[in-house]
Amino acid sequence: MAVYETRLIACPMCQAVTPHEVRKTNHGLHLVLTLMTFGLWLSIWLIAIVLGNPKQCQQCVARLHQQAMQAQLGQQLGRLDGRR
Numbered sequence: 001m002a003v004y005e006t007r008l009i010a011c012p013m014c015q016a017v018t019p020h021e022v023r024k025t026n027h028g029l030h031l032v033l034t035l036m037t038f039g040l041w042l043s044i045w046l047i048a049i050v051l052g053n054p055k056q057c058q059q060c061v062a063r064l065h066q067q068a069m070q071a072q073l074g075q076q077l078g079r080l081d082g083r084r
């Protein structure tokens with residue numbers, strides 16, 4: 001049940017400010033779970049805070065997806081050439 005938002009962040013791969021999908025920690029949910037488990041959930045909440053919010057550049061994701069599709073298409077064309 002992750003919450004995502006889009007932010008403009010400098011991407012070292014693109015060397016530009018690009019839209020990034022950022023996973024947000026749902027602190028309200030962690031608070032409720034900590035109270036419901038009498039504090040046992042607090043360690044998991046702290047791990048979520050320490051690990052931080054992963055960010056993913058949308059332009060890099062699109063470029064990697066395009067490269068994967070081209071590689072897959074190349075393999076399929078290669079297989080078709082091999083059958084002749």
Ligand SMILES: [Zn+2]
Pocket residue numbers: 011012013014015018057058059060
């Ligand atoms: Zn990027």
